[in-house]
Structures are given as C-alpha cells and as structure tokens.
Amino acid sequence: MTATRASVPRCRQPARSSGLVTHPSGSRKQQGTHNVKAILKKAALRSATCLTAAAVLASTNAYAQDGTNSPDEADAGEAIVVTGSRIVRRNLDSAAPVAVVDSEEFALSGAVNVESVINNLPQVIPGTTSFSNNPGGGVATLNLRGLGEERTMVLVNGRRWMFYDANQVVDLNTIPSFLIESVDVVTGGASAVYGSDALAGVVNFRLKNVQGVEAGGQYGLTGEGDGQRLEAYVAMGSEFADGRGHATVFAEYYKRKSVFASARKFSENVNWDDYEGGIIPGGSSTTPDGRFTSVLGSDDCPTGNVFCSPGGYYETPGSARPRVGTDLYNYGPVNYLMVPQERYLMGGYADYEFADGHSAYTEVTFVNNRVANELAATPVTGTYNINIANVSPFISAADVAAMNQLDTDADGIVRMAVQRRVTETGARNSLDERNAFRALIGVKGEITSNLNYDAYYMYSRTRNSNIQAGNISRSAFQAGLDGSADAINIFGPNTLTPDMVDQISILAQNGDSSSLQVASGVISGSLFNTGMSSEDIGFAIGAEYRKVSSEFIPDTALASGDVIGFNAGEPTAGSYNVKEVFAELRLPLVNNTPGIYRLEATAAARYSDYSLGAVGGVWAYAGGLEYAPIPDVTFRGQYQRAVRAPNVQELFGGASVGFPGATDPCDGGVTDPEDRTATLEALCLATGVPAGSLWSEDIQLNTQIQGTFGGNSALNEETSDSWTAGAVFRPTFLPGFSATVDWYNIKVKDAIGTFGGGLNNALDLCYNVFQDVSSPYCQVFVGARNANGQFDGEVLPSFLNANTGGLEVEGVDFEVTYVQAVGTGLFSEDARVSFNLLGNYTISNIYTPVADNPEVTYDCAGKFGILACGNPTPEWKWTSRLTWMDGPVTTSLRWRHLGSVRDDDPSTEYAVEKLKAYDLFDLTLGFDVTETFGLTMGINNLFDKQPPTMGDNQEQTNTYPGVYDVLGRDFFISGRVAF
Template identity: 65%
Template sequence: MRSRLLATTFMLGAFAVGTAAQAQTAPATGGNADVTTAPTTQQPEGGEVVVTGSRIARRDLQTAAPIAVVGQEEFQLSGTVNVEQVINTLPQVIPGSTAFSNNPGGGVSTLNLRGLGSQRTMVLVNGRRWVSYDTSQVVDLNTIPSFLLEGVDVVTGGASAVYGSDALAGVVNFRLRNNLNGVIAGGQYGITERGDGRRYEGYVAIGGELGDRGHATVYGEYYNRASILQGARGFSSVAQQENFDANGNPTGLFPGGSSTTPNGRVTSTYGSSVCPTGNVFCSPGAFFTAPGVSRRRTPTDLYNYAVDNYLMVPQERYLLGGYADYEFKDGHTAYVEATFVNNRVANELAPTPVTGTYQVNINSVSQFLSANDVAALRALDAIATTGNTVGDGIVPLSVQRRVNETGSRNSLDERNAFRLLVGVRGAITDALNYDAYYSYARTRNSNIQAGNISKSAFSAGLNGTATPINVFGPGTLTRAMVDQISIVAQNSDMSVLQVANASVSGSLFNLGLGAGDVAFALGGEYRKMSAEFVPDTALSSGDVIGFNAGDPTSGSYNVKEVFGELRVPIVSDRPFFHRLELGGAGRYSSYSLNGVGNVWTYAADAQWAPIRDITFRAQYQRAVRAPNIAELYQGAAVNFPTATDPCSLASAATNATIRNLCIATGVPASAVGQSSTQLNSQIQGVFGGNPNLKQEVSDSITAGAVFQPSFIRGLTIKADYFNIKVKDAISTFGGGLGNSLSLCYNTFQSISSPYCQVFLGKRNALGQFDGENLPSLLNANVGKLEVEGVDFAVDYATKLGFSVFGGEQASRLNFSFQGTYTGKNTLTPVATAPDLNNKCAGAFGALACGNPTPRWKWASRASLLDGPTTISMRWRHLSGVRDDDPDTTYFVERIPAYDVFDLTFAFDVTNNMNFAIGVNNLFDKKPKVLGLNQEQSNTYPGVYDVLGRDFFASVRFTF
C-alpha cells in the first residue's frame, strides 16, 4: 500500500508531457488500446499506452490535450465511496446532481465539466461509453465502482472527432483496474460530528489468471447512506425569506416559508371592486387558526416547509460486475465485461400544498364552518360576477391548504442498470492491430410517489359530488377523508444504448528524423439510442397535486460513423527541437434525425519542446452534440424552477414601463409591486421536447506549457488556456423560466415580445402564477455558450533526508496544487440579440447561472509519508461569487470566498492491510445562508459543505 501511496498521493499529479502520467495500456499484442486500462501508473517496459483523448497506442505519454488525473489513492485519502465526492472538488467541474439534490433531485449523481452541463460532458469507463440513467442519456456516477478505480482522466475541450457526440466540454474517463491477481476487500464507515449521516460500504474483488492465456476478475459492493433532514442543521431548518423596505430595498432575512399552510387559507376570486367590504374571504382571505375558526390572513401566516425536506438523500446500492479476456489464438484475444447495479435513492418534501380555484358547495362544507363564515360565503354567492352563478349555492374560491394529514411527499427511485460488452482484439501484422466490440447498456427505473393528493377527488370533496372534506383548519382531515383524496403514483422509464465499434491502428512509416513512426487509427462505429418514460395515468392526466405532472416520452435514433486519427512525429533531439509532433483527427457522422443529418467533426494539435525541460502544446477541436431523447421527445411536464416574478418586486410599482406591462399581462393594478403576487419562490411551468432541434456545434482551443526543470527534481508546473464556444445551444426557451421573465419585463418590455407572450393569460385574477394555467417553455436551439479560462497545476515530490518519526527510511513530502481561473462563462439566450447575455463567471443565481461558478477554484494536497504512516491534508478553495440578476436586489448579493480543510491519517498495519481515518471539513465551515436566490436548503448544497465536520474510517486488505 505504501508504495502505491508514494506513487500517486498527488491529488492531481498528471505529468501529461514527458512523465509517467496515468494512461491506458494496449494489450500485449499491440491492439487498439482504448479498450483496456493500465494496471499501474507506469508505462510497462516495451509496451504501448493510449492516453485519454486519443485512440492511437504510443510508447510515450505525451499529449497535446491538457489532462488532469486523479489517482486511486485520492479516493481513499478523502474517504470517498461515491465518485462524485472527489470529482466535484476538481477545479474543472461545477457540481451537477449530488447526494444533496432533493428538490430538484432524481436520485442520481452527474458530472458537469466547465459548467456547460452534464449533457455536454462525455463520461467513459475504460475508454468506452457507459450506461446512462434515463431519457437525457447522461451517466449516473453512482454506477461506477470507486474501490476499483485506478485513476480518473479529465480532458478539456471538444473530443467528438475521437469519441463522437456529447464531448463538447470534454471527456472524463474512469479507468478501472482489470488485471487483478488476488483479492481486494475492505469497507468504510462515515458519520458526521452531529451523529447523523451514517454511511457504510463493503466491497470485494477477486482476480486471477485463466491458465497462461487469459485473466478474469469479479467484484461486488454494498453501500448504504442514511438521510439527513434540513431541520437537523441550523442554516437550513427554516425557509428564509427576504425582508424589503418601502422602496424595495432588502433589509434582511427572516424566518419565512410558504403561504400554503396546514391551517388553510380561502380567498374569494372576485376582484377588490366586487368583493364586499368586510367579507372575511375577500383578499387577502380567511385564515383558519383552529377548526372552523377564521380571521383575516396576515403576511406572517406562513408554513416552514424546510424542516421536513431532505438535506442529504438516503441511498442503498448493490453493485456486481466482472471482466475477462482469453487469448484463443496466438495474438488474438476475446474479452467480455459485465456490470449490474441496483440503486435506490429517495427524495422527501414537505406535505402536499394544494393551491387552486375550486367550486365550493356551501351546503356541503357548512358543517365545518362558523355561522358567520357560512353567511359570508352566501353573500359571495349572491354577487353577479364572472365565474359565479347567483344563488346556486356554489361559490368559486381560491383554496390553499397544506395537507399535513397525509405526511411528507416521498419519491423513491429504484434503478437497475445493466451493461454487457463482448469483443475481440489482436494483431494483423507486427505494425497493424485490430479491435472490435459490441456493447449493450440498459437502465430501468421505477419511481414511486407517495403523499400525493388527487385533484379530482379534492375538488369533488368540496363541490358536493362526493363525501365532503374539511380543509378549514389544522388537523381537520379525518383518516377517511385522507384516504378519499390520497393517491400513489408510479412512473417507469428505460434507456438503452447499443454500440458496435471496429477499428484498426498501427504505424505507417518513419520520417527519418529520429522522432518515431507516423501512427494512425481508423474505424467505424454504429450507435443506437432509445428511451421511454411512462408516467402514471394520474400524473399524465394532471390529476396529481404534489408531484410534477408529465406526458409520456418515447423515442430513438441511430448514428453511423467513420473516424480516423493521425499522429506525426516530425523531429526529435535536435537543437531547439527536442521534440516536435503534429496530430489530427476527423469523424463523419450520419444521424437518423431530420434536424441533424450528416456532420463532420475534426481536430488538430501540435507539441513543441525546444529543450527537454519545457513543452508547448496547442489544440483545436470542432465538436458536435446531437440532441438527446429527452430534449427531442420529452412529453410536456410540469416543473417548479426557482424564479422571481418581476411584478412582485416593489420596484415594479414605481417603474411605469414595468408596471404597465405587468397590468397588460394580467396583474391587477393594485397587486403590482406586492410580494403577495408571487406565492412561493418557485414558479410552475410546463416544459417539454422539440423534435425539430438541430445539433449543437462547438469550437474549442487549448494552448499551454509544461515545465519540468531538470535542475529541480520532482517538480512539474503546468498552465493551459482554454476557450470553448457552443452555438445553437439547446436549452429551455429563453434560457429558462426565470430568464424569460426577465427578458419580458426587464429587457424587451413589449407585450408583443415572444418572451411576454409566454406569460400572457397565465395569471389568475390576483395576478399570480397559481398552477392552474401554466406558462409553456419548450426546448429550443437558443443562442450560444462560451467558457474561457486558464488551468494551473503544480506537483512536487522530495525526500526530506530524515525520518520525521525516527524510522529507518527518510520521509517523503508530496505536494500538489491544481486550480482554474474562469474568465468567462456566458449564456446568450437569444441568438438574434448577441449583446444580451448572462455572465456567470464569478456568479450564481436563479436567473440563469444556477450553481456558483467561482472565478478561482483550487484544490491542493500535502502529504507526509514516513515508513508505514501517511499524514495528508487537503485544502479546497472557492472564490467569492455575486448574484446573477442585475434587476433584482437580494439581501445576500455576494457569497464570500469559501475554504475547507480535510485531514487524513493512513497506516499500513501489514503489507496486506491498510487502515485510514480522516476528518473532512476539519474546521466545521458553514455555508452562507441565502434568501430567495438560493437553490435549496437556503444555499447551494452541491457546492458548499452542508454536513459540517465529518469523520470516516476505512480498512483495505490485499492478498
């Protein structure tokens, strides 16, 4: 264990030029090396390697692409079981869905490279496509066994010419150990300082030779993670609300929540000019302090929904797999890989909030009301106005009631993922190799939703067509009433990916200048993607209150491709040309999609080392991404994005243009600028696919240098510039609901604008988006995305010349630093208005940017190795970020810089047993508490630590 720690204790110790970086090894026959992974971090003597980002086997590890590498030991030193925990600390990554994603959630962990979106990041395992989790065709990192990882390679920039569609932001390749001879077994236990968040894992892998012609490995893992509620942490236990003064300026945060409470709030739908003065049901409505006891609602009558929500979602996972190869004929090997994962993740929300307009039968509900309230309802029924028939005993009312009697809303996702790959590889000649394989990957998901309310049953209980229900006060629904209106929904989805790939690779000729042979790879690939989502009939009909409604999704498409790659070493070991090498790649793809058709992708790169100590490198990539099945064919579905209604802000009342536009789009004049115009921090909308989407196209440039001074042994310094531009980016119309609201009311400010037309007629009589008539925003090829910045890395290892603990061997000190400066991260949501853009570098927020994108992000680790003992500390840094909405002022406009330190002790008990204990977030750093501009849990829990001080202990045996 100690020798392996010594080799790769660096957190990101990738010496991508001229050193032994993590890479893939070609088979002994010299076949196409993108199909197997390196058994060690060193180049095998006489062998060839394939570096991620290329399909050409080579004897060195020099590459023009910037590659960041995470060694297997980093996962052990950081107490990591789920790979997302380490990956999200990388400076190139903005966290996607994580263990702290409850709403929105979905029970998966995703990878978002450069903040361009998980759908634009290609995830590979052993150099090949892995299994996706649903119609979005994105990989769930929960399906990758961290205990078998040999390393992770992160490659910046488009890589479609090498790997095909999806690699716009870059490629992340998880390399699994596949040559195990013996047994690896171990486990880990983790718990927070507060005694919650228990996690434990056990695993075993067994490998050995098949005679003298092959090898086989089988493995298994069990993992269990307990949940933590938001109520268990002070910063998330109460939903925070913004407090504004009379001029609309924020003055602070206060304990807030939802206006939909267990008490019940009932409001007349009549306007203020019609509703009788003094009627308790006139706006702001009747609030029931006790069963049948009402008073006028006040702004402080709120419900704290946060306490019942998950802060960390629970998870249970079973993982089984294996791989084998057998040389059935000299120089020709058959191989097989198989993986099965059962993953169960739950999400939990506060009890269902029922909101909407209902026809209330006065005679049916009078038994639950006071005589005064019954009289007030009959007075409303006597008024001739739109929506009411005078004297029929039925009155339209806006009802808001949190149905606590049903308990919390629970959503359980159980995914069964399966992947099988079979292939053959070998040598055609001494200089020509072949590889061919077929893989089938499928994920089935069952999603069970409990705690729902049936809209039709709830309505029937109020309008007199069914047994009456009592929503007029807290705790008024009996068990029989709950059973009458409750509904359990079950959805299912399936995603299938089939890949057939065949290629040849080898060397062509030598230019005679000492740089080596010209090498090539040439091949073809066929892929078929298919997926479907089948919602419960109650959901697809819109009868469910509590979870998102959605229509079925089903679709498939295929692509046929040919690809090639060329590597041309020009000169070596000449004055000012220690090494000069050029490379290029190209791919022609024919899609079965009408909007995509036939596309070319290509790449070119160069490396120049004037002397041994320094190498300059540059690369250009043209890449494409075809729309995925969800983007194309997703049925219309209701979602609840966090957004701010400009008409609810105090400034709307004083800005004549905005005020008039609010009135024109359905907000009563008296409600403009009133916080009551926005019911909650989330605004419902209908979102769905668009079968006419065309492909995204990206151009990426990287350029940098690697400095390895011969006069300072063990030191490597790297710096790489990157620029990635994506045009025709696929996104929700207008870049999202919040962004569309801003485009309508703050930017174009015209009722004829398509961004205002989306919201026209979608408000109720009070000017609210109440979930009854929702704005619809379908997918579209919008404007463009652009990210730009510089990656930095420093790695240094040295002997101290003495033993810190008095041992026989000298101690070693290892240090690594990797950071990213993001100068630009821009979304242009309207192609025809290039000057209108959302600048997300150094920003966060609900308008467009989402998760914080700090300008500076780095991770560093220092490790002291002394005999069997390793002491290691990691430092994670995020620079400060600002809110992304220039038209809205929040109390917390800036999240300050954030630093977290982690400490680990590892000890080799014997040559076969290693024990480690550690503390993550050593100083118990808290996240910044936000108001309306938070994502969930009053912060951004995927970015900032929400567990607090967290302990782990692990043991690992090797035989």
C-alpha cells in the first residue's frame, strides 16, 4: 500500500534498514539480535530541503526511479506495519485499498491546517471547515465517503487521537501539520482492527522523527488583501543515551484573520429564489424595524386593522404600516465568510531502549485553540403579551387604537407575534477556547526472535469554554413589554436606548469536557511456514479497554431556554466503557510459482462488550484476498463487517434548540399552484394552518425553522458491510508508472441520526411522501404552528435521535502515477517530471431516513441540496499534480476538479437546479536556497475562480463554502531551515 517515494537528487533520502521499522512514537524494533541503531540513525538524517522536493501526492504505487517496479523487490528486507493491520509485513500491498498523501503535498499546497489538504481528496466530502460559521464551532472535521464525521476514525501514529466534544469527533486543528510524514486513507470499515467508529474507514496521520532543529514559518494573503494567515513553528530532535533513545519536541503558533461575507461580491447580499426562474435579493423577515402580527386568525382579525396578518411594520418609528414582502433585513454581510483562529500547539514524543530489544515510548500534546463565530444581530421572534398602556408612549394614537381593537377581553393586554432584529446590541459573537491535552505511555519489544509485544495507555481530555455576546433574555424582553419592568421601545429602527439594551441583554456562557482513556496490548509476529510460500504466517492478538466520558454544562440562561440569539440547550453528561479482544491472521499461501507470483489471504475479528445495555456484545470481522499472477499485476478484494456504538451526545444529549434550513410545503411561495393537491391542502389544515391563511406567502417567516433536538439512551449500534475489489498495475516494462482501480460498496444499517432525517426531511416525509396526519412524521408538527399557521418558535417541533433506515455508498477510486527522468535541465543534469492523478467516481450515495420504509430513499450521487443531501457529492472528483524537479528548483501545478451536481428536491423548482463542473488550478515554486534552507511560494486558485452561487438551496453565504473556494486567488510564502 504505502510506497517509497520517487527519489529526488537534491534530497538526502533515509537509508533502508534491515530491521523492523515503525513510525514514531519513535519506537524501533530489531530483528533477532541484530543491532540496527547505526542504520536507524542514518535513516533519521534527512535534509530539511525535502520540503519542496517530491511534489507528488504519494501514491499507493509510486516507486523509486531505480528500475525497480515490484514492491517486494523495492522493500526487500524491511518489515513495516501498514495502516489497516497490526501485523508487520515485507511488502507494501494489502487487500484493502489505501490512498497516501505525502508531506510534500502539505508544503506545495501551502496548507497549514490539515483540513486544507484532506478535504481535497476525492474520498472526502468536507465536514466542518474554517468557512463554517453557521453552524460552526471553530473546528475542522473529516467526513470520509460522505458517511459522516462520526463514522470516520482518525488515528495518529496508528493510535486513536483526542476528540473535541460529546460527539467523539476529532478536530483536525489539533494535529501538527508541519510534522506530518504521510497520511493514509483506508477505505471501508476497519472496526475489526481498530474498534468502533471506523464504518467509513480510517485516516492515519504519521508523524516523523526530527533529528536536529527544524524551524519555519508561513504567511498567506488573499488576492483581495485580506484573510491573513501567519504560522511559526520549531521542532527539535536528538538521540540520547548513546543512541538508545530519541526525543522530538515541537511548538507552533498560528493566527488567521477573519473575512466577512461583505468582502466578496457573491456573498454581500442574501440570495433568494423568486420562483419565476431567477434570484433576487432576500433576507430575514425579522428586521430592525419590527413586525407585529395579531395572533387572531385571519377569519377573526378585524378588517383594516394594521396588525392583522401580514402585520404592522415600523419602518417609521412609532407609526405602523402593513408589512410587505420586500421588508427584509440583509443579514449576509455581517457574517463571517472565514472564521478567525488563533492556536498554540506544543508537545513531544520519545522512545528509549531500556534493554536489548525492549523500548519504552511516550507522546504528549497540548493545544490551545481560539475560534470565533459571528452572526447578524439577534432576531427576536415569538408570541408576546404587550401592555398597551406601557408601550403607548412609543407608538401613534392610531396604533394604540388598533391594539385596543385587538384586546377582545379588555384587560389592556394584547397578544402578538413579534419579530424584531435587535441591532442595537451589535452582532452575535461566540468565542470558543478549547484546551486539549493528550498523554500516552507504552512499552514494546521482543518476546522471541519472531514474537513482539506492544502495550500502551492513553488519556486525553478536551475542555471548551464558550462565551456568547449579543444574546437577548426572553424573559427580560417580555417584561419590557408587559409592564412588569421598565418599558422597552422596539417600535422602529434604533429605538432602543443604551439603558434598554442593558435591560434585555444577557451574556451567556457554557462549558464542555470530553475525555478518552485507552489501554491496549497486542502480541504479534510469525507462526510457521506452510512450505508453499517464502513468508511465514503472520498474526496479531490483543485486548483493549476504552472509556469515553463527556459533559456539556450550560449556564442557567442557556439551560432554561431564556436566551435568544445562540442556541439554548440542556445539560449533557454521560459515559460508557467497552472491553474488547481481537485477532488478525495473515496467510501467505503461495508465491513464486507459475501463474501465482503471490497469493495471500487475511482475516480479522474483534469482540466488543459495551457497558451500554442497548448495545451489549457485538462482533466485527473481516476477510481479504490478494492474487498476483505476475509481478506486474495484483488483484485484491476484501469484506468487512464493522460496528459503531452510539456516542455520548447521541445517547445522553439534552434537548437543544437548532435552526436548520427548511421549506414549509404549506407556504404559497414554496409550493407551486399545480402541486397544491386536495390531499396536501387537507394535511396543511390538519396540522394547524387556518383556512384563511392557506397558501399565504407569509406562512414561512424565514428560511430557517426552529426546532429542538436531543439524545436517546435507547439507541442501538450501527452496523456496516463493506466490499472492495480492485487491481494494482506496475508494469516492469514501464519503470516509474503505476495505476490502481478499486470498487467499493459500504452499507450502513440502523444509521443513527435525527428522527425523520432532520426537520426539513421530516417536512418532506409528512407533506409529500406519507401524507397522513397520524404519521409520526406529521405528528411532530401538530401544535407547533401559531394561529396564522406559522412556525413562530413558541412551541417547537421536537426531534430525538433514532436508528434510521441506513446509508449506502458505492463507487470507484482510481490513481495513476508516473515519474520519469528527463536528463539535463536548467539547473541540474538529472531533471525529472512526475504526474499523479487521484480520482473517484461515485455510483450511488443513498440515504434512507425511515427505518420501516426502505422505499423512501434519496440518492445523493451527483446531487446537492437542503432536502437530504447537503454538501455537493459530484459523481466525478479528482486531484492531479504535474511537477518538474530540476536540481534546486521545483515547479508544480495542481488541478482540482469537481463534477457537476443537481438539486436533490424533485418537488421544488429552484432558480439554480444545477451547479456546473468546477475546476481550480494552483501553482507552486520551491527553491533549495542552501543545503539547510528551503523556500516555497505559491498561488492557489490561480485564475480567481468564483464559487457557484444559488438562492434558497444553499448552505450559507449563497454557496457551499466547505466545497467551493470562497476566498478567490490566494498567495502564500513559506520558509524552512534545518541544522
């Protein structure tokens, strides 16, 4: 799988060892009693100028230009541990397909944060990124195959990394990118080898040992002169105790400035569909002017009263007029397009051979990460009691009379649906400060000449402090209207005085803490030789214990739901543990016989006993086969059964408020007249839309609909079945060329998710699919509408987590690599050119939201949209790089391609139904200035390609910012010195 890199003349490549080598933790193994310290010392010595050396996405099949094209020949004598297995082996192939990203890709792409490179891989659908502001959270997550961040396992040096919250998801910001040697991406479930969470696959970040001192920095700037990024780091490493030990310590500082949506033309206004084939400026109906609507139904509200639907609008302070559809607030410009970040990262890892063949090792990492999210000023919505006498000084006599007309019981109180954007408080800002700590200690070594052991204990903890500014107290807001406190004037723009702002404002904060403990031990080695193969049977057997704990602690205001602005939520706390035993077997069946160059089988199994009663004991297992009829061709296939237990948030999460994007099928501006069937009309009426408001364009107040979401302690585990089959081609007649093609199919059953697939999908299931008010997907909306049929936030539809129908992805990965010497160049006599193409074709990406109705499915291959698919999932996606290596100068061009996609909602005709194919080109120049100093500079998005924009079917900022480039042309320069 993993391969040697194409050699680059100006880089001192590590020497090959004849002993057993693993990546750091730094631990070194010896074969037999042979001391390989001297060889390993040479292997650690490599020039820092390799930063700009090999400009290739390291291929699973890219081999050095030495005339060797066979993995067995290229790596003869070296035993390694390949991601996806715990058994050491002497060839680089495996039954499971693996894509490898080498360290040079991080340098050549100007990537400081890991997400910048990983999200460009064809196997990845972007998760939360630096462009995720609403929702955000200040993290970067990894979503392999689009199956969800929680189904992708992230390892560092082959061991679990720390996660950042109760969802047990890893924040990629905590991984030091400047120390990454390579990243292995394993397709398909890997629970049998690594345990729960690996349904989509495993991504393993390998960190390198440092010898001497390496220091560097990078500065980045967009073509618009904003979005500045600054990084500085230093790493020091050395052997000690006469070469029996090695230690590496490191530190990094990183700061990224924000970019507001107002800084780009495509995002300076909120886009809306006008449902006549175009896009118009839109926004929120909750404006700084204020909108007041009687809760009396359209049949009961007095004719001519300014506060009857669509409500009274205070464009002129104190004097209402009827609200019209263009009375909107453009909230877009004041949102972050790219969120700011400041990070301090430090740590180290070391190993020490305390006895011949026995080493102790340790890893320690600390990260302080500060990221802010900023949204438009708080929109206050809901139904409130208004004391007419209390507010009469702020409004006209005509408005006082209109309110009195609505006071049907003559108690001086009128009840109204209120919408008011409180711009006087300024924007809403949420500051997350996360402190993450991870410590690991272990011991490994030889039991006999052919048996090894490895045991370790790891503890990690992440604590987050979240401070929210710009929130409004719902109770104080109500008190300022009903006469129980000093009156507040919300009847027009900028009418709140500083004292009134202080009266209703509230500073909210919350904290959360997550911890992971792992104790693991494994014995591995070889058993015997069958006589049919030159290699012995390999095995690994071991046990593991894990404990996961998380808690979310909101302050009183957030827990009670009194906060308006950011999402309120109840406390969350919970933990569970799991005890596991596992085993692997590698069977070299036959090799070097006519028609069978190599035939090998693998098997793995793991039994997990969870403390969760609904899960209990579960099995994961896998089997694979490799067959090479000749050295040039290898066929491979694998089956894996994987499991994922529900995480703490899914199990124990308290109810929290969310604002997902959604479309109400009962709104006249959403559903076309020809689709307004009698059945749909009856269903809208049955779920709370009054007859007089049916098909009104004021049914849906905003593009988001508020709901409550929470955990479910009765959840069962998820299971997945993964199949892969493919071929590896390394023709001996064409040195330097390799190609792979692999088919995969992953089916997830009982997938854990929000009931009904989320609020918007539940709306579709209720009104367009089942169309039965007694359906549970309709019952969640009954009683959630006000007297005008609107979801106004007073009574929220509630959605708990559930084991839903399932997920299925199918596709083909392919990779082509070619490295060729071209002779004399401008700066050397050994110039070389390299080409790499890593791509994916998605056949299907199916989501089944309903467990008891498998016929209700959404195929997201080649789709995007707010109905079910979310981020675009193009059928075709690839990344390719062409590099010229000429002595001290490297020139590299990268091409990133996303295929076209269509909207996922057949029942709605959006203004933008198709997003065209999207291509970006990046140019990098690298220079070895001296033997110890390297310089790299580059331009990403060379031609300033703008993102596709759309109206209602967007994620945020009128596009999908995690998928398409929202910054435009971007420059970076970096330097690295080693001594």
